[in-house]
Amino acid sequence: QQQVKQSPQSLIVQKGGISIINCAYxxxxxxxxxxxxxxxxxxxxxxIAIRPDVSEKKEGRFTxxxxxxxxxxxxxIMDSQPGDSATYFCxxxxxxxxxxxxxxxxxxILP
Amino acid sequence: xxxxxxxxxHLITATGQRVTLRCSPRSGDLSVYWYxxxxxxxxxxxIQYYNGEERAKGNILERFxxxxxxxxxxxxxxxxxxxxxxxxxxxxxTPGGGETxxxxxxxxxxxL
Numbered sequence: 236q237q238q239v240k241q242s243p244q245s246l247i248v249q250k251g252g253i254s255i256i257n258c259a260y261x262x263x264x265x266x267x268x269x270x271x272x273x274x275x276x277x278x279x280x281x282x283i284a285i286r287p288d289v290s291e292k293k294e295g296r297f298t299x300x301x302x303x304x305x306x307x308x309x310x311x312i313m314d315s316q317p318g319d320s321a322t323y324f325c326x327x328x329x330x331x332x333x334x335x336x337x338x339x340x341x342x343x344i345l346p
Numbered sequence: 347x348x349x350x351x352x353x354x355x356h357l358i359t360a361t362g363q364r365v366t367l368r369c370s371p372r373s374g375d376l377s378v379y380w381y382x383x384x385x386x387x388x389x390x391x392x393i394q395y396y397n398g399e400e401r402a403k404g405n406i407l408e409r410f411x412x413x414x415x416x417x418x419x420x421x422x423x424x425x426x427x428x429x430x431x432x433x434x435x436x437x438x439x440t441p442g443g444g445e446t447x448x449x450x451x452x453x454x455x456x457x458l
């Protein structure tokens with residue numbers, strides 16, 4: 236199966252709170268899991284990515300948690316800020332193959 | 347700025363018409379991907395080219411076609427346009443395939 240299932244579809248978080256977006260996949264051949272951030276009117280841009288040989292990767296306020304056995308991964312945004320309001324896409328890919336994107340999560344951070 | 351350029355930025359046309367969207371990948375990138383993004387829809391993968399050859403095909407309609415030229419720029423041709431084709435069309439490039447994709451700013455197509 237080539238699908239990547241992403242939830243929730245939309246998310247509202249208070250400023251300073253933690254935003255959590257979850258993704259699940261089925262194909263164990265996937266070996267690269269990026270998250271993209273898209274602001275209105277712009278193209279998606281890579282935010283952070285992980286490979287399945289590590290369980291967690293942190294870059295500033297953004298953390299990916301990866302559970303290989305459950306075939307799930309999630310994005311945590313700590314101390315969420317209004318500037319984080321955007322659409323977030325998880326994705327999965329195999330070497331030399333196309334990337335499969337989740338359907339996206341619209342995140343809104345309340346000031 | 348991702349280094350990927352797309353033209354035009356906006357396009358308004360009528361049903362039944364044909365349009366061509368253009369994408370120039372980052373310098374040195376061999377792979378170009380095309381995506382369609384409609385309202386409330388995720389990124390729908392259309393097609394991938396690698397060094398001039400079609401490499402992967404997604405949910406691309408028969409009315410749509412693409413090609414990648416020797417200078418590595420790519421064009422997406424949309425014909426017999428329908429109202430439902432109104433969307434944002436993105437291209438992305440990578441050095442090879444499967445790793446980080448660098449997206450262009452998109453072309454917003456409106457079919458009236």
